[in-house]
Amino acid sequence: MGARLLANFQPKVSRRHPPSAWPPDHAQRVTHDREQLEALALARTLHEAGLTREERESWSTLLAGEPCMRWPWCRTLVGEVRGRSARR
Numbered sequence: 727m728g729a730r731l732l733a734n735f736q737p738k739v740s741r742r743h744p745p746s747a748w749p750p751d752h753a754q755r756v757t758h759d760r761e762q763l764e765a766l767a768l769a770r771t772l773h774e775a776g777l778t779r780e781e782r783e784s785w786s787t788l789l790a791g792e793p794c795m796r797w798p799w800c801r802t803l804v805g806e807v808r809g810r811s812a813r814r
Contacts, residue, residue, distance in 0.1 A: 736768065738762065739758075739766050782810060
C-alpha cells in the first residue's frame with residue numbers, strides 16, 4: 727500500500743475540521759462515521775504490522791532502494807528501523 731494512497735485517497739481517522747469549526751452540539755454527535763472507523767482499523771493494522779521485525783526489515787530493505795537514500799535523513803531513518811529490528 728503506497729503512501730500516496732494513504733495520504734490522498736484513504737478516509738481520514740479524524741474530523742476534517744479543527745475543533746474551533748465544530749458546531750456547539752458536536753459532543754452529542756457520533757464521533758466517528760463508518761469511513762473513519764474503517765480508517766482507524768487500517769491504521770491499527772499498519773501499526774501492529776510495523777511492530778514485527780519481519781515487516782520493519784522488509785520496509786527498510788524496500789526503502790534502501792529508493793532515490794531518497796541520497797538524503798541523510800532517509801539513511802538515518804533506514805538505519806534506525808534496521809537497528810530496532812535487530813533489537814526485537
